């Protein structure tokens with residue numbers, strides 16, 4: 001698994017020697033196929049689909065959950081590098097009652113933190129949602145640029161993955177939310193480039209407060225890496241954030 005991460009890093013270094021170019025979407029690593037950078041490439045491509053940088057474990061888990069989607073009980077959630085396309089920026093500004101401090105131009109360049117790394121070096125993840133059970137499962141692989149202790153995933157990176165998983169669980173149930181509180185117990189470190197499964201469930205809703213909890217386990221389910229709980233507050237349209 002670590003070897004596939006290192007090979008991916010070498011490939012990216014070779015491709016990066018061409019300034020102003022981006023990799024052709026869908027090209028094979030090492031193929032050297034390049035073409036000019038296009039904004040649509042980074043905004044429109046669904047990132048929650050198999051890529052060459054995924055390990056075998058991540059692919060197998062993805063296939064397993066896609067099978068569960070066949071009867072409609074589970075749904076894969078697509079994911080993009082930015083949620084803020086030019087057409088929705090006005091709506092978002094209105095929703096937050098003008099409290100977003102960024103100017104239009106910068107806003108359109110903003111990227112979702114977890115989708116800002118090159119393929120395979122940062123966060124690779126896919127979330128699946130079960131509406132009846134109010135559960136979200138995130139299958140994820142933390143890449144070489146997310147190191148904390150030598151050879152292990154940074155705790156903040158894992159906290160980020162937990163935050164977005166719990167937040168997504170709250171959001172699919174109740175609409176736009178923000179994290180008010182996160183409580184995380186790190187029990188066993190996560191090896192870098194390994195795959196873990198974040199299992200979350202919506203425990204309780206009280207007015208605008210959504211209480212969500214999760215555990216993080218290894219692929220073989222033998223290791224309990226982490227447990228976490230979160231409180232998410234449903235945002236009120238037109239209410240300023242600041």
Ligand SMILES: CC/C=C\C/C=C\C/C=C\CCCCCCCC(=O)SCCNC(=O)CCNC(=O)[C@H](O)C(C)(C)COP(=O)(O)OP(=O)(O)OC[C@H]1O[C@@H](n2cnc3c(N)ncnc32)[C@H](O)[C@@H]1OP(=O)(O)O
Pocket residue numbers: 091092095163164167176177178179180181207208209231233234235236241
């Ligand atoms: C057309 C589309 C339009 C819009 C959609 C656009 C976008 C979608 C929006 C978001 C999607 C993106 C989500 C991804 C984000 C990833 C996660 C994050 O990184 S969030 C960033 C980190 N979090 C923050 O910066 C939050 C900072 N805090 C706040 O902004 C506010 O405190 C708050 C959480 C928004 C709550 O403020 P409110 O004024 O709205 O609510 P309150 O009246 O203060 O509280 C309501 C209720 O909740 C209780 N409460 C609030 N905070 C806490 C807390 N920390 N611990 C415990 N309880 C808390 C409070 O006591 C009230 O309880 P009640 O009295 O029982 O009702």
